[in-house]
Amino acid sequence: AQKITQTQPGMFVQEKEAVTLDCTYDTSDPSYGLFWYKQPSSGEMIFLIYQGSYDQQNATEGRYSLNFQKARKSANLVISASQLGDSAMYFCAMRERNFNKFYFGSGTKLNVKP
Amino acid sequence: DTAVSQTPKYLVTQMGNDKSIKCEQNLGHDTMYWYKQDSKKFLKIMFSYNNKELIINETVPNRFSPKSPDKAHLNLHINSLELGDSAVYFCASSQRDRGRDEQYFGPGTRLTVT
Numbered sequence: 001a002q003k004i005t006q007t008q009p010g011m012f013v014q015e016k017e018a019v020t021l022d023c024t025y026d027t028s029d030p031s032y033g034l035f036w037y038k039q040p041s042s043g044e045m046i047f048l049i050y051q052g053s054y055d056q057q058n059a060t061e062g063r064y065s066l067n068f069q070k071a072r073k074s075a076n077l078v079i080s081a082s083q084l085g086d087s088a089m090y091f092c093a094m095r096e097r098n099f100n101k102f103y104f105g106s107g108t109k110l111n112v113k114p
Numbered sequence: 115d116t117a118v119s120q121t122p123k124y125l126v127t128q129m130g131n132d133k134s135i136k137c138e139q140n141l142g143h144d145t146m147y148w149y150k151q152d153s154k155k156f157l158k159i160m161f162s163y164n165n166k167e168l169i170i171n172e173t174v175p176n177r178f179s180p181k182s183p184d185k186a187h188l189n190l191h192i193n194s195l196e197l198g199d200s201a202v203y204f205c206a207s208s209q210r211d212r213g214r215d216e217q218y219f220g221p222g223t224r225l226t227v228t
Contacts, residue, residue, distance in 0.1 A: 035216055039155070045204060045219035052214065089155060095215065100169060102147075104157040 001026050004092050004105035012111050013082045020067070021077040021108045023092030031097040034075040036066065039089040039107070048090075051075055082112045117141050118220040120205050126226045127195055135190045135223045137205030145169075145210040146188035147217060148180060151202040163188055164210055195227045 005024045013019040025034065036048040051059045051066045059066040067076040079086055092105040118139045127133055139146060147170070148160040162170035163182040177193045188205060202224050206217040 033215060037219075043202065043222050043224075045206075045222075047216045047218060050214045050216050091157065093157075102159045102162075102170070104159075107155050 003027065003101075003103040004094055006090075006092055006105035006108050008108045009106070010109045010111070012113055013079075015084060015112055015114050016081055018078060018080045019082055019110065021079070021090050021092075021110065023075045023077065023105060025073050025075060025092075025094050025103075027073075027094065027096055029096040029098045029101075033095045033097070034066070034068070035093040035095070036064070036075075036077045037091045037093060037104075038086075039091065040085075041088070045091075049077065079110075084112050084114060086110060087112045118205060118207055118218050120203075120220040120223050122223060123221060124224050124226075126228065128228055129195055129197060131195050132191070132193045133195060133225070134192070135203055135205075135225075137188045137190070137220055139186055139205075139207040139218070139220075141207055141209075141218060143207040143209045143218075144185055145208050145215075146182065146185075147206040147208075148188065148190050149204040149206065149219075151204060151222070153201070157204070161188075161190075192225075195225075197227050200225055200227045 032053045034051045038046045049061045049064045051068045063080045065078045089107045091107045145164045147162045151157045161180040166182045179191045182188045202222045204222045205220040208215045208217040
């Protein structure tokens, strides 16, 4: 079974609109962390946001928020007020703390249209 | 004030050669990683060192050997390069004992084996 699943290979969003990138995960480790990274066309990996498995509130970082639904094992990234510079690949990732494992999803390519 | 640096940025070499990629971080982190990103952008962890001790060693051909001379450096040596080794290799670091242990990535090394 896939540990991290990103079902949207590509998405389009109009500038200034909000967009949700989906991520579901699979783990039996009770202690885990969920991450989102952005990879622009220049290639670098940029950390965006983190959610811990025991965190009660959804994480937010500026225009990024993580919609964490633990029972559904989903950790969707919401980008509000999209900007042209948000066009990039977005990766969801998980760290299983007790098992000491890391997994990345296959990524979602987001295109922001002017 | 580069946080995670890698050298070289590009590496073109012939099959059968041996090459090394160097990584340094100045974030004071205790854990470092090597990832491989293939042509389809899929990211897979290869190795991780915590305080110079190997803690993750995924299923990687033994032609790949990591070396951590100290906490701030993690080098990757590849013997007998093959065409399938062509990829982008990312180094990353994190502070493992923090609850929020996001990884910071280097700029990547694009390896092309001809």
